[in-house]
Amino acid sequence: MTDQPGVVVTGVSGRMGQMLVRELGRSDRLRLSGALERPGHAWVGRDLGEAMGGAPLGVTVSDDPLDTFARAQAVLDFTAPEATVEFADLAAQARCVHVIGTTGLQPAHLDRIRAAAHHAVIVRAGNMSLGVNLLTRITRQVAAALDADWDIEIVEMHHNRKVDAPSGTALMLGEAAAAGRGVDLADASDRGRDGLTGARRRGDIGFAALRGGDVVGEHEVIFATEGERIVLKHIASDRALFARGALRAALWGQDRAPGEYDMLDVLGLND
Numbered sequence: 001m002t003d004q005p006g007v008v009v010t011g012v013s014g015r016m017g018q019m020l021v022r023e024l025g026r027s028d029r030l031r032l033s034g035a036l037e038r039p040g041h042a043w044v045g046r047d048l049g050e051a052m053g054g055a056p057l058g059v060t061v062s063d064d065p066l067d068t069f070a071r072a073q074a075v076l077d078f079t080a081p082e083a084t085v086e087f088a089d090l091a092a093q094a095r096c097v098h099v100i101g102t103t104g105l106q107p108a109h110l111d112r113i114r115a116a117a118h119h120a121v122i123v124r125a126g127n128m129s130l131g132v133n134l135l136t137r138i139t140r141q142v143a144a145a146l147d148a149d150w151d152i153e154i155v156e157m158h159h160n161r162k163v164d165a166p167s168g169t170a171l172m173l174g175e176a177a178a179a180g181r182g183v184d185l186a187d188a189s190d191r192g193r194d195g196l197t198g199a200r201r202r203g204d205i206g207f208a209a210l211r212g213g214d215v216v217g218e219h220e221v222i223f224a225t226e227g228e229r230i231v232l233k234h235i236a237s238d239r240a241l242f243a244r245g246a247l248r249a250a251l252w253g254q255d256r257a258p259g260e261y262d263m264l265d266v267l268g269l270n271d
């Protein structure tokens with residue numbers, strides 16, 4: 001028996017799920033205690049290591065969240081919005097730290113997550129990397145220093161399997177720019193221009209999403225005015241950095257008071 005916190009990885013066959021398992025294998029502070037996939041998935045009932053094409057890990061892939069969460073202290077969740085809100089309820093019941101990386105969450109999903117956070121620790125971020133979280137701080141600062149003569153555009157590119165747009169990261173950067181400017185993103189956001197759109201509205205924060213190939217994640221915040229542009233850019237070239245951020249959040253959340261936190265809290269970048 002070990003006193004390292006036990007961790008469940010949900011969506012374990014996914015791009016992030018498998019990366020989380022690899023990073024847990026390297027950790028000497030957390031141990032993999034369970035693996036979850038959706039009911040009907042081919043991996044359910046199989047040894048996780050073998051399903052991943054390697055040596056047995058002694059962990060059987062389950063489709064029963066209640067049972068796996070009951071034997072864990074943390075849940076690492078990079079799945080899909082409907083799954084994530086169900087896991088938020090169940091992880092809170094089991095008093096597990098729920099680390100949510102899932103993006104594409106709509107207001108109703110966010111309300112349910114907020115309710116679950118009354119009972120347990122939830123760390124949620126559209127991007128778990130240090131670089132992007134720092135970039136949100138820089139974006140807020142630059143936006144605060146410039147007036148609306150500077151147009152703000154956020155451009156992101158991801159792999160061709162991504163199902164949500166704009167990315168969670170782009171929205172985090174948009175929120176940061178809006179906060180710096182002292183406006184509400186919901187009022188200022190301009191998404192998906194097409195056709196005869198008319199001229200750009202002063203003060204808008206524009207979003208553009210590109211999809212192609214195997215791009216892990218690239219984000220640019222562009223501040224453009226007459227005669228000059230400032231471009232802030234982050235490039236993620238390895239999903240391991242998101243996984244390492246999630247493990248750090250799971251550890252940070254142990255023994256913390258219930259509530260909803262983000263990676264700025266975990267990284268000590270919140271003011």
Ligand SMILES: NC(=O)C1=CN([C@@H]2O[C@H](COP(=O)(O)OP(=O)(O)OC[C@H]3O[C@@H](n4cnc5c(N)ncnc54)[C@H](O)[C@@H]3O)[C@@H](O)[C@H]2O)C=CC1
Binds near residue numbers: 037038079100101242
């Ligand atoms: N916050 C961050 O740092 C990052 C967030 N993401 C987000 O994580 C999510 C997943 O991304 P990927 O791994 O690329 O997707 P993916 O499609 O490769 O994996 C998702 C997995 O979730 C599983 N799943 C869906 N419903 C489930 C359920 N009810 N129970 C158990 N498993 C279920 C699917 O079967 C699949 O294996 C996306 O929302 C993505 O935007 C991705 C990378 C970094």
Ligand SMILES: O=C(O)C1=N[C@H](C(=O)O)C[C@H](O)C1
Binds near residue numbers: 126158
């Ligand atoms: O789906 C992805 O791959 C990613 N999703 C997150 C997002 O929506 O921003 C984080 C990262 O960019 C990769």
